[in-house]
Amino acid sequence: MWVARLHGIGDIRISDEPVPAPGPGECLVRVTAAGICGSDLHWFDQGGIGDAQLSHPLILGHEAAGVIADGPRRGQRVAIDPAISCGACRPCRDGYRNLCIRVRFLGHGGTDGALREFMPWPEDLLPPLPDELSDADGAVLEPFGVAIHSYDLGHLPLAGTAAVIGCGPVGVLLIQVLRAAGARSIVGVDPLPHRREAAAKFGADRVAAPAPSGGAAAAPGGAARAPGGGSGLAGPATLGGLTGGGVDVAFECAGNGDGVRLAVDAARPGGRVVLAGIPDDDLTTFRASVARRKGLTIAMVRRMNEVYPRAIGMAARGQADLGPVVSHRFPLREAAAAFGAAARRTGLKVIIEPGS
Numbered sequence: 001m002w003v004a005r006l007h008g009i010g011d012i013r014i015s016d017e018p019v020p021a022p023g024p025g026e027c028l029v030r031v032t033a034a035g036i037c038g039s040d041l042h043w044f045d046q047g048g049i050g051d052a053q054l055s056h057p058l059i060l061g062h063e064a065a066g067v068i069a070d071g072p073r074r075g076q077r078v079a080i081d082p083a084i085s086c087g088a089c090r091p092c093r094d095g096y097r098n099l100c101i102r103v104r105f106l107g108h109g110g111t112d113g114a115l116r117e118f119m120p121w122p123e124d125l126l127p128p129l130p131d132e133l134s135d136a137d138g139a140v141l142e143p144f145g146v147a148i149h150s151y152d153l154g155h156l157p158l159a160g161t162a163a164v165i166g167c168g169p170v171g172v173l174l175i176q177v178l179r180a181a182g183a184r185s186i187v188g189v190d191p192l193p194h195r196r197e198a199a200a201k202f203g204a205d206r207v208a209a210p211a212p213s214g215g216a217a218a219a220p221g222g223a224a225r226a227p228g229g230g231s232g233l234a235g236p237a238t239l240g241g242l243t244g245g246g247v248d249v250a251f252e253c254a255g256n257g258d259g260v261r262l263a264v265d266a267a268r269p270g271g272r273v274v275l276a277g278i279p280d281d282d283l284t285t286f287r288a289s290v291a292r293r294k295g296l297t298i299a300m301v302r303r304m305n306e307v308y309p310r311a312i313g314m315a316a317r318g319q320a321d322l323g324p325v326v327s328h329r330f331p332l333r334e335a336a337a338a339f340g341a342a343a344r345r346t347g348l349k350v351i352i353e354p355g356s
Contacts, residue, residue, distance in 0.1 A: 065138025
């Protein structure tokens, strides 16, 4: 079978390897779609993520769907839950499987991921994919699950207000979750015009281009444009007119310090800030005086926790539209080009289709 392995920073190589044999309790899955996540880009661009560093050639990819290739469920289309938790540590016993201290995660550390034609995986982590959802939809279920988990951590009040800072794939999926959950007002902020357009399409009431300074003037149709088209993120004056003095929950999905600081500025006194982005330098900073005087509650997102049934159900019922989140598709042999497209952020979700 063909696989794509990361050998070093920016060094992805396609090679032919034997099809792996499934172990006890596992099924062999033929991978049909695998998405490139922001965390995959950390591995590709930096050779690691946080304190996890590349120690051997690694197959990336944890957003995936496929078809079971063996056993009683042969031929069944499935999504792939990427986390194998131990079930015995304190977080697992407390119901926080996503915080398992011995977790094995697809495409991370010593566990090869989904950028290959076939992979063995535990049968109980292969939920059936409904006919209403495509293979690409199945791959997008993982970031959709992260969006749902982020929403859960936000504890948005009934008919509350929210800001989403960073409108990449997780950001626009989160906007759909907020809309389905009955948010009264949603502001989306992103420096890239096509991502602001996507935020508006997926349900943001107003969108803003972050500016280096000053206020963002509301444009017709509820949009807001940054003066001069600056790419830095704005301070509280910029969002003041859009948030009405602050939102109940500000979700940061940008993965940089400016996004975190803007989320802190955007939240109302007594509000919440949910940090879903992963920073390049493994540091998160914000003005303590602002957060302290507002009495903010800050929650950190660690992947997702037991949300696949809800994610699949919402998508199958049409409460979220996953298909348009996919902007690029590549065959496995063009994995390096796929990572380049994802790194340039010219669209939203980049999907690799190993069988094409």
